[in-house]
Amino acid sequence: MQLADMIQKRQSVRRYEKTPVSPEQIAQIRAFIAAMKPLYADIQVKAELIEKDAVKSLFPWVTPQVIAIFSEDKEGAMENVGFLYQQLDLFLQSIGLGTCWLGVGRPSEDAIFAAAGQDGLQYVIMMSFGYPKEALYRDSVHDFHRKALADIADTADARLEPARLAPSSMNSQPWYFVHDGELLHLYCVQKGVDKAKKLNRLDAGIALAHLYVSNMDTFVFTKKAVPERKGYGYIGSVRI
Numbered sequence: 443m444q445l446a447d448m449i450q451k452r453q454s455v456r457r458y459e460k461t462p463v464s465p466e467q468i469a470q471i472r473a474f475i476a477a478m479k480p481l482y483a484d485i486q487v488k489a490e491l492i493e494k495d496a497v498k499s500l501f502p503w504v505t506p507q508v509i510a511i512f513s514e515d516k517e518g519a520m521e522n523v524g525f526l527y528q529q530l531d532l533f534l535q536s537i538g539l540g541t542c543w544l545g546v547g548r549p550s551e552d553a554i555f556a557a558a559g560q561d562g563l564q565y566v567i568m569m570s571f572g573y574p575k576e577a578l579y580r581d582s583v584h585d586f587h588r589k590a591l592a593d594i595a596d597t598a599d600a601r602l603e604p605a606r607l608a609p610s611s612m613n614s615q616p617w618y619f620v621h622d623g624e625l626l627h628l629y630c631v632q633k634g635v636d637k638a639k640k641l642n643r644l645d646a647g648i649a650l651a652h653l654y655v656s657n658m659d660t661f662v663f664t665k666k667a668v669p670e671r672k673g674y675g676y677i678g679s680v681r682i
């Protein structure tokens with residue numbers, strides 16, 4: 443199944459079987475992670491599979507295994523993580539696994555050190571994944587609770603539908619696109635505490651991942667000198 447086909451039906455899953463994912467599927471997942479396309483190739487990112495016992499979380503539904511994501515702390519790191527790991531989110535769903543990003547909670551300190559601390563990378567976020575105990579897919583695109591196309595861009599543009607449907611932290615959908623000739627400049631809301639600002643940038647990377655998988659042959663990401671938008675940060679510009 444194509445990753446782009448997942449965009450119209452995916453949903454976060456929060457009820458799971460207790461069975462760990464099979465070693466064959468874990469191998470498939472590792473191979474996919476190694477082949478994902480980054481937004482910034484010069485930012486080092488690492489994923490570690492950690493056991494539920496090494497996760498501090500308030501959620502009773504956290505899966506037996508969790509993917510913990512670490513990154514170099516550089517400009518662009520958050521959108522890079524969102525862009526990379528939303529590809530994984532779609533892939534997991536395409537092989538019949540449920541997923542949910544986990545912005546709340548973190549690995550225990552020991553697990554952080556054992557997993558990636560030695561490389562000097564910073565912990566960013568986790569992703570739960572496993573065999574779903576509830577519907578993996580939405581029945582229809584009408585089941586998405588999302589802003590209208592006209593509210594996420596200066597002009598309603600059907601090409602932005604994959605970005606419109608993207609998941610985001612607390613469903614905040616902080617992205618906004620501005621047309622400029624062939625380019626779409628992407629901004630995201632930059633208000634609130636530092637963690638919220640970071641997650642907003644990660645969310646913007648997720649929206650970009652949906653545009654990428656829907657336009658794999660033509661997608662180009664660049665940075666331009668663009669006008670500032672009050673209350674927003676600039677993420678980058680895309681041609682799709």
Ligand SMILES: Cc1cc2nc3c(=O)[nH]c(=O)nc-3n(C[C@H](O)[C@H](O)[C@H](O)COP(=O)(O)O)c2cc1C
Pocket residue numbers: 452453454455456542543544545546547608609610611612613641644645648
């Ligand atoms: C960066 C990020 C962090 C998230 N953190 C959590 C979380 O900690 N707990 C949770 O239940 N859902 C979390 N979610 C899931 C969102 O609530 C969900 O994606 C959003 O409400 C849209 O719903 P959908 O994914 O079913 O389309 C997170 C999503 C993203 C993108």
